[in-house]
Amino acid sequence: MIEQRPLLTAMSHIIMVLGVILVAFPIWITFVAATHDDIRMVQAPLPLLPGEHFFENLDKTLFGVGLSGTESAPVWLMLLNSLAMALMIAFGKIAISLLSAFAIVYFKFPFRMGFFWMIFITLMLPVEVRILPTFEVVASLGMLNSYWGLTVPLIASATATFMFRQVFLTVPDEMLESARIDGAGPMRFFFDILLPLSRTNIAALFVILFIYGWNQYLWPLLVTTETDMTTIVMSIKQMLEAAEQSPQWNIIMMTALLAMLPPIVVVIGMQKLFVQGLTETDK
C-alpha cells in the first residue's frame, strides 16, 4: 500500500511513538534506578535521569551477596543458572522434537498415528497442570537441585514436534527418493538434507524456546531449594519480597535489567533467521 496522505502518516507515527513510550518508559525507569545509589532511590521525587553509580551497582549486583540482610547467591551465578536452564530446554526440546517428527513423518511403524496423537495430547498437559506428579517423579529420581531436574520435565514438547512435522511434510518426497538413490541412509538424510532444510525453522523455534526457558518461574521455584541453584527470574520475586525490609531499589533494578539482557541478545542476534523461519514456505 503506497498512499500519499500526510495526515494519515502523521497519525500513524503518533500512535507508534505512543506505543513505544508505553513499552519503553518502564524499562527506562528500571535503567535509571539502576544508576543511582540506594539512598537516592527512597527519596521523592524519583529520578528521571540517570545518575553516576551504574558500574558500582553493576559490580555490587553481579558479585555481591545480594540485598543486605538476605542470604542469596551472587547474580552472576543466577544468570549462569538461568542460561544453562534456557539453553538446555531450547536445545533439548529442539533435538527431541526433530527426532520424533522425523520418526513420525518418515518411518512406518505400528501405531504411528497413535503415537502422534499421544504426543499431540500432551499439548493439554503443560508443567503447571501436572506439577505434583512431575515433582514426585523428579524427586524420586534424585534430580532436585540439579540442572537435570530443572530442565528434563520441560523438554518433551508437542508444539515443536508438531511444527517440525509440518515442516517435514513440505519437503517434497522426491528429495527423500533422490537421497535414497544417492545412497543416503535415514540418519544421513536427516543430517545432510532435513536439518539444513529446517535451519530457519530451528532458529525461530530456538528464539521462542530460549525465552520460554529463561522465563520459567514456577517449576524452578519448586525443584530448587539451595541458593546456588536459584535462577534470576526467581530471585527478582524474592528480592521484591525482601525489599519490604531493605529497599535497595538500585540492586533490584540492576538485577531486573540483567535478567532482560540475554533474551534481547538472542532475539536481536537471530532476528533475520527468525523472520525467515516464520515466513518462508518455499523448500
Add this chain to the structure above:
Amino acid sequence: MATITLTDLVKSYDDTQVLHHVEGAFEDGEFIVIVGPSGCGKSTLLRMVAGLESVTSGEIRIGDRVVNDLEPADRDIAMVFQNYALYPHMSVFDNMAYGLKIRRIPKDEIRKRVEDAADILEIRDYLQRRPRQLSGGQRQRVAMGRAIVRDPQVFLFDEPLSNLDAKLRVQMRLEIRKLQKRLGVTSIYVTHDQVEAMTLGDRLMVLNGGYVEQFGAPTELYERPASIFVAGFIGSPSMNFFEVTVAEGVATLPSGAKMSSSTTYSGKATLGVRPEHMSPAPDGPLKIEVGMLEQLGANTLVHGVLEGRSEEIVASLPGLEHINVRTTLGFDAPSESIHLFDETGVRID
C-alpha cells in the same frame, strides 16, 4: 551397462491392481520409452525399477541380478525426476557430488567426474551456484549431471522435460538423445507426450490402464498399431475411426461407401485411417463436408464430417490449400494404409 528384464510384473495398492502382468526385455544400451495417458501406471513401473516402490509379484532383473529386494542405491541406477529434486541448500557441485561422497570416492576423483559431466552439459560456469539461482533448463541439466557422474548401469527419467517451455523441450529432447547414444547407458524414459516418445525411443512401450498395449519400434507402432488404443494414441492428428461391416475384403461404411482391404475377416469392425494417408479423389469413398481449415504452413488440416452424417473426420494435405468451408470433397486412401480392428479393439490383419 546392462539389460533389463521384467517378468510378469504386478503392482497393487491395497486392493487395486495398477499394473497387470507387465513383460519386457530391454537390450543393453537401448533407449526405452514408456508412454501412455495420465494415470496408466508409467511412473509406478519406473519407480519399481528404481526400487522406490515395492514389487507385488513378478521379477525385475538388471543385468543378471534380480533386484526386487535391493535398495535403490544398490541397483546401480540413476534417476531424473520431473521436478528435478535438487537439494536446495547445496551448490550445483555438491548436488552432483553428494552420491559420490556417500560412496566414499576419493576427492580428486569426485572433482574430475563432476567437472567432466559439467563440461558435457555445459554447466561448468554454474558449479558454485545454488539451484534456485538457475533457470529451469539449467536445473534440468544439473539433474542430468547428477545422474551422469554416478556412471550407472541404467538411467531412469520420469517426465524430465514437462516443466520446460515448448522450445527448450525440443532442444533438451535432442540433447538427451545424443547424450544417451554417446554414453550408451540403457535408459527408461517415461512421458505422456507421444511426439517425445516417437523421437526419443528405440522402442516404445505403450501402457493403458496398467496393461501393455504394444511394445515395439516407433515405426512399427505407427504402421501396424496392435489396438485401437495405440492407433489413436500414436500419430498427430490422431487416426480417424469409422464403424464398418466387413465382408469378402470390402469394408462398408455407414454411408454405404465401400473401401477395399486385403483382409479375410468378416463381420463388424472399426476401420482406421490416418489423416496424412488420405488423398483427394473426386469420386473417392470418403466424402467430407468441410467445417474448418487449419493451415499449418507445411500442411493443411481439413476438419469436417462424413457427408450427411455426424462422424468427425480429419484429413491432412501437404502444403497450403485453399478450400471453401461447407463444400464437400471426396477422399480416398490406399488399401495398405487402412487399419481394421475387431470389436474388442484388437488389430485384424
